[in-house]
Amino acid sequence: MVTSILTVVLKVAELFLMIGVGVICVKAGMITRRGVSQLTSLLLYIVAPSLIVSSLATDESAISLDKLALSFGLAVLAHVLGIVLSWLFFRREPESRRCVFRFAMVYSNTGFMGMPLVQAVVGEEGVVYASIFMAVFNVFAWTHGYGLMSGGQRSNWKKILLNPGIIGLVIGLPLFFLRCPLPELLAVPVDSFAALNTPLAMVVIGCNIARVPLREFVSDRKIFWLSALRLLLVPAVFFAVSTLFQPEAVLLTTCVIQASAPVAANTVLFATQFGADDRLAARIVAVTTLLSIVTMPLFVLVAQAFTGTL
Numbered sequence: 433m434v435t436s437i438l439t440v441v442l443k444v445a446e447l448f449l450m451i452g453v454g455v456i457c458v459k460a461g462m463i464t465r466r467g468v469s470q471l472t473s474l475l476l477y478i479v480a481p482s483l484i485v486s487s488l489a490t491d492e493s494a495i496s497l498d499k500l501a502l503s504f505g506l507a508v509l510a511h512v513l514g515i516v517l518s519w520l521f522f523r524r525e526p527e528s529r530r531c532v533f534r535f536a537m538v539y540s541n542t543g544f545m546g547m548p549l550v551q552a553v554v555g556e557e558g559v560v561y562a563s564i565f566m567a568v569f570n571v572f573a574w575t576h577g578y579g580l581m582s583g584g585q586r587s588n589w590k591k592i593l594l595n596p597g598i599i600g601l602v603i604g605l606p607l608f609f610l611r612c613p614l615p616e617l618l619a620v621p622v623d624s625f626a627a628l629n630t631p632l633a634m635v636v637i638g639c640n641i642a643r644v645p646l647r648e649f650v651s652d653r654k655i656f657w658l659s660a661l662r663l664l665l666v667p668a669v670f671f672a673v674s675t676l677f678q679p680e681a682v683l684l685t686t687c688v689i690q691a692s693a694p695v696a697a698n699t700v701l702f703a704t705q706f707g708a709d710d711r712l713a714a715r716i717v718a719v720t721t722l723l724s725i726v727t728m729p730l731f732v733l734v735a736q737a738f739t740g741t742l
Contacts, residue, residue, distance in 0.1 A: 443552040444729050447545075450631050451721075454638020468639040472697075475632050480543055481600035482625035484566070487559035488604030489614045489622075495560055502679055503561040503687065507568035510670050510691045514538035515576060517666060525654070528709045531580050532699065533658050536716050537666060539577060540693035542569045543597070544637055545724065548630035550689050553732060558686040560608070563601060565690045570595045573698055581702040637721055640697070644718040652715065658695075659720050663727040667692035671734065681739035685732060692731040694720035 457463040463471070518537040522530045540546060542565055550558040574595065579585065607614065614622060670691045674684065695717050703713040 441729050443549065444725055446552070447548055447630070447634050448725050450634030451638035451641065454635035454640075455642040456638075457635065458639045458642035463635075463639055465643070468636060471632065471636050471639070475544075475629070475636060477596050479625050479628045479632055480547075480566075481596045481603070482622045483547065483559065483629045484563040484597065484600030485604040485607070485614075486619075486623050486626035487556055487563060488601075488608040489612070489619070495557060495608075499561075499680070499683055500564060502677065503564045503683055504568065506674050506677065506679065506683070506687045507565040507690070509674060510565075510687065511538060511568060511572045511576075513670055513673065514666050517661070517669065521661060522654075522658075527583075528707070529654075529712055531583075532703050532708050532713050532716065533654070535577055535580055535702065536658055536695040536699050536713070536720075537661055539569065539573055539696040539698060540662070540691060541637075541696045541717075541721070542566045542690045542693055544633040544697060545721065545728075546690040546693040548633055549693075549728060549732075550686050551630060553689065554682050554685050557682050558689075561683050561686040562690055563597075563604070565687060566597045567601050569690075569696075570597045573696070573702075577698070577702060581706045581708055583706070637697075640700075640714070641718045641721060644715055652712070655712075655716055655719050658716060659723050662695055662720055663692065663723055667727075667731050671731065671738075675738065681736070681741045684739055685735040685741070688731050688735040689728065692724075692728050694724040 454463070458468075515538050518534040521537070522533040525533060542562070547559065547562050547566070550562045606612075613619065667688060671688055674687060679687070697717060700710055700713040700717055702708070703710040
């Protein structure tokens with residue numbers, strides 16, 4: 433058991449060392465604000481879809497249609513629980529802050545934090561389930577999340593259907609079901625781009641953290657209240673409910689990792705786009721990301737202990 437605990441903690445520590453590289457790059461002037469934006473675009477539009485396609489273009493026979501369907505159902509469950517729980521809090525906050533807090537409660541950083549940890553802890557089978565979780569995240573974020581942040585505006589369905597995560601699934605799922613690997617000419621560059629996901633995502637997170645002044649991390653107590661809800665309450669409720677469906681070990685661990693990830697970077701993007709409190713959103717993302725070095729390993733260990741894989 434001690435060995436398993438150390439393995440999880442070391443995996444998370446490795447990710448945070450990469451985050452530290454991002455912080456150093458910004459402090460040293462090696463990466464500018466524009467550079468961070470460009471790296472984020474590369475990650476979202478090239479690297480993330482490549483990871484999804486790479487993970488699905490596999491002959492992994494252990495992943496059945498039933499498991500994929502259950503992974504989809506658990507991803508929907510995670511977001512529905514988050515939405516329901518978010519209604520119970522922050523009622524007295526001004527609208528520009530309330531929508532940010534509630535969005536942050538529901539949407540976790542499935543791509544930048546969840547996916548790399550899934551890849552590190554449970555491997556390629558987990559990446560397949562995590563890809564399904566990311567697709568569900570994108571649909572909810574661009575429907576419920578969009579309406580929440582915009583004050584009730586309807587989302588553009590083209591943005592949902594043409595989202596990089598959805599495109600990756602559209603390409604990857606037929607390859608998965610047909611057991612059809614990519615030809616080597618395509619497989620090598622796709623796999624190479626996919627390999628960039630973890631280090632590049634961590635560097636981007638570190639760059640964003642470096643831009644938040646240290647004093648702002650402790651200036652708003654509500655951020656720590658939100659952090660407790662996002663990092664402890666929501667994943668704990670999800671874990672308790674999801675165990676009723678008796679998912680197998682890799683699937684449960686994957687979904688728990690995704691549900692316990694810190695606040696999604698989309699929180700800042702949506703807040704900026706719709707005139708909400710974007711500085712609050714940036715601080716929330718930074719603080720929850722730092723605190724997740726403790727909470728994410730905790731939930732990984734709980735999931736593995738429950739399934740007997742610890």
